Amino acid sequence: MARRHAVIGFGRLARALVPALRAAGEAVVVGRRRPGDGEAEPADAARAADWVWLTVPDDHIAATAASLPWRDGQLALHCSGATPLAALAPAPAAAGFHPLKLLAGDAGLAGAHVGIEADDAHRPALEALALGLGLVPLALPCPMDARARAAYHAAANLAASGVLAVLAEASALWQAAGLAGDQALPALLPLTRGALDTALARGLAGAVSGPVARGDVGVLARHLDALLAAGLEADLLFALGRRQLALAEAAGRLDEAQAAALHALLR
Known part of the structure; x- marks a missing residue:
């Protein structure tokens, strides 16, 4: 069964991540407080997803994670190299997926290394996704200490x-x-x-x-x-x-x- 992704927030990183996921054949819905055409409220987007990406600013990750209606089997992800996975504690499972690339203008993700902080149950799927996005997976300790x-x-x-x-x-x-x-x-x-x-x-x-x-x-x-x-x-x-x-x-x-x-x- 294909994975369903929710991307919460639509800043610079999400504007690169969403088209890359879709180009790789993944189903994606964007969740925003004021959704546009084809988008959804954050809670509705999260309910429909298997993997929920929190691409909000670092200082908002924990509060956003706490506000979402999680269910068993979901994976929460953030793309912040500076933020511990503990910020995603309300979710059933958590992982980090941090592209090592400056995203200026229309720059895409392909070609960059991506730091993956995940447990053994989720790491293989995340590494496979990274390769599908044209990224080079970089295994990080899980969890990384401060x-x-x-x-x-x-x-x-x-x-x-x-x-x-x-x-x-x-x-x-x-x-x-x-x-x-x-x-x-x-x-x-x-x-x-x-x-x-x-x-x-x-x-x-x-x-x-x-x-x-x-x-x-x-x-x-x-x-x-x-x-x-x-x-x-x-x-x-x-x-x-x-x-x-x-x-x-x-x-x-x-x-x-x-x-x-x-x-x-x-x-």
């Missing part, structure tokens, strides 16, 4: 928005060089993409480049001077430099004297 969950979510956030902080610093330096600010991202993003592509092919240590990887203390010192002249704090460059240095040392890129000089400058 420390592991925070580390997992922080890793994902650092890999996403953390990169934006680095690009913001790079854009500020670009403008400090007297260059047009609207040219910064178009000029710099190909460098970011190239570094990421190389990291995927060669690993992080194999992809590190620039003055730290070359042991060029003089260039790095001038970078620090440029930061100060631009009125920027040097903390980010120091922190990134130390981590690049660890990668360069792991790759065997530096001799002892180069490594010592860089450590002294970045201390």
Whole structure:
């Protein structure tokens, strides 16, 4: 018998999830407080479903789960990497299905890894669904403890928005060089993409480049001077430099004297 899905809430994630489920042959009804054509009230959508997806904001997951009319045999799911499964406690069974993808514009889900936090009874079906949606299933401990969950979510956030902080610093330096600010991202993003592509092919240590990887203390010192002249704090460059240095040392890129000089400058 085919599964019936209810997707409660219709934000950015649901707008990617619902068409992906339907394209995979799954029956889906959207539940919203003010339903449109072909949609339903959240409680009505949940009553008719086997799997109930709560794609509401993180802070509303627990309250939404508590408000729904659950019955035996249903599975509640959320897609929040930061929220424990305990938020779904009113449901008969609970699982997490967290796509590791930024959903901007019309971006779909296909190609991303998806963290699956589920018991042995539900994990195989969720992994099969992930594959049917074009996702790569990633098994998470079930249940994840609070420390592991925070580390997992922080890793994902650092890999996403953390990169934006680095690009913001790079854009500020670009403008400090007297260059047009609207040219910064178009000029710099190909460098970011190239570094990421190389990291995927060669690993992080194999992809590190620039003055730290070359042991060029003089260039790095001038970078620090440029930061100060631009009125920027040097903390980010120091922190990134130390981590690049660890990668360069792991790759065997530096001799002892180069490594010592860089450590002294970045201390």
